[in-house]
Amino acid sequence: MGIVNVTPDSFSDGGLCVSPEDALRHALRLIEEGADLVDIGGESTRPGSNPVSVEEELRRILPVVKVLAERNVPVSIDTTKPEVMLAAIGAGAVMINDVNALRAEGALEAVAAGGVAACLMHMQGEPRSMQIQPHYDDVVAEVKEFLRQRLDAALAAGISPEQLIIDPGFGFGKTLDHNIALLRYLECFSDMNVPLLVGLSRKSMLGKITGNEVSDRVHASVAAALIAVAKGAKILRVHDVKATRDALAVYNAVQN
Numbered sequence: 001m002g003i004v005n006v007t008p009d010s011f012s013d014g015g016l017c018v019s020p021e022d023a024l025r026h027a028l029r030l031i032e033e034g035a036d037l038v039d040i041g042g043e044s045t046r047p048g049s050n051p052v053s054v055e056e057e058l059r060r061i062l063p064v065v066k067v068l069a070e071r072n073v074p075v076s077i078d079t080t081k082p083e084v085m086l087a088a089i090g091a092g093a094v095m096i097n098d099v100n101a102l103r104a105e106g107a108l109e110a111v112a113a114g115g116v117a118a119c120l121m122h123m124q125g126e127p128r129s130m131q132i133q134p135h136y137d138d139v140v141a142e143v144k145e146f147l148r149q150r151l152d153a154a155l156a157a158g159i160s161p162e163q164l165i166i167d168p169g170f171g172f173g174k175t176l177d178h179n180i181a182l183l184r185y186l187e188c189f190s191d192m193n194v195p196l197l198v199g200l201s202r203k204s205m206l207g208k209i210t211g212n213e214v215s216d217r218v219h220a221s222v223a224a225a226l227i228a229v230a231k232g233a234k235i236l237r238v239h240d241v242k243a244t245r246d247a248l249a250v251y252n253a254v255q256n
């Protein structure tokens with residue numbers, strides 16, 4: 001899953017795609033590099049970010065979704081807002097990537113009515129304040145319990161199990177130790193019987209481990225992606241598609 005942020009303020013590529021034309025060009029490049037789908041976001045979820053209106057989010061993403069859908073590019077929409085979900089599904093999006101795990105009023109219903117896939121991600125708190133003293137007694141057990149409850153809510157709303165994906169939400173209300181524990185024990189999520197998506201690409205945990213700035217985290221991101229795949233991840237949400245694809249080709253060559 002290639003990342004396309006149509007935002008002025010995302011943490012690693014904010015401002016790269018400020019116009020829909022830039023975003024479209026970037027999305028097509030990621031597909032050319034080997035992405036199976038692209039995740040289009042019109043609102044930053046980085047720590048400390050502020051929300052944007054439904055209108056502004058739609059203005060940023062809809063033209064991109066429409067053109068990509070016309071070209072049969074599978075599009076996921078990174079949003080927490082049911083209004084944006086419905087409009088994006090109408091424009092051809094095939095998946096909703098919700099860092100809020102469909103907790104907004106009407107979000108479960110929007111996905112159920114749209115008949116699309118949905119990624120339910122764990123987050124403690126909300127983007128504006130989530131990195132202020134996150135706390136868990138047992139991060140793996142608590143994240144897993146949250147995801148179990150959100151899966152149950154999605155199934156009860158009529159979303160079919162084949163459409164559901166889970167994500168422990170690296171960096172969303174978690175310290176470095178929490179993130180490392182989640183990656184170390186990632187295989188614990190395999191018995192939930194839905195595909196596991198992970199987003200580690202260029203994240204601050206990799207900056208803390210390597211001491212590298214965000215512009216110099218490609219190697220660390222690829223290493224983290226491979227660890228995740230070895231521990232059961234089925235979808236990788238990444239900025240650097242070609243580097244990740246190349247590493248996966250080597251990994252897969254020795255797997256079978």
Ligand code: 9MG
Binds near residue numbers: 045099170200237
């Ligand atoms: C939007 N977004 C930013 N980071 C993410 C992650 O780790 N997972 C998912 N599903 N979405 C993310």
